[in-house]
Amino acid sequence: QVQLVESGGGLVQAGGSLRLSCAASGRTFGIYGMGWFRQAPGKEREFVAAITWRGGRTSFADSVKGRFTISRDNAKNTAYLQMNSLKPEDTAVYSCAASKTLSLVASSQAYDYWGQGTQVTVSS
Secondary structure (H helix, E strand, O other), X not given: OEEEEEEOOXXXXXXXXXXXXXXXXXXXHHOOEEEEEEEOOOOOOEEEEEXXXXXXXXXXXXXXXXXXXXXXXXXXXXEEEEEOOOOHHHOEEEEEEEEOOOOOOOOHHHOOEEOOOEEEEEEO
16 A cells, blocks of 8 residues: 655645645655645546656646656655746635556556545646
8 A cells, every 4th residue: 555645735826836745655666646636616537647656757747747747756755846927717626646557647547555645726
């Protein structure tokens, strides 16, 4: 089992930045890929970004390309989502997820473990 705990959410003005962290514990050697997803009220969960746990390759949703970056620190078993130039439409609950077998996948079904989520609110 892998446990994931997100942190770093909060309230920020449009144009501002936040960095989310996702700390993994447990059987972390089994992680192959990590992803970030978000869900706004009344909307479906959507893919934001993903990273391979070992090689560090990344992928992003078109809506966040050029504004968000994803990284990981294997020594700390932590993944990060740096969010810049935030917009009100980025407001959502952000969750990290880990996959045992796949990486850089946008489908939430590919992920085996999920964190509880952290709220990000961007005011206009």
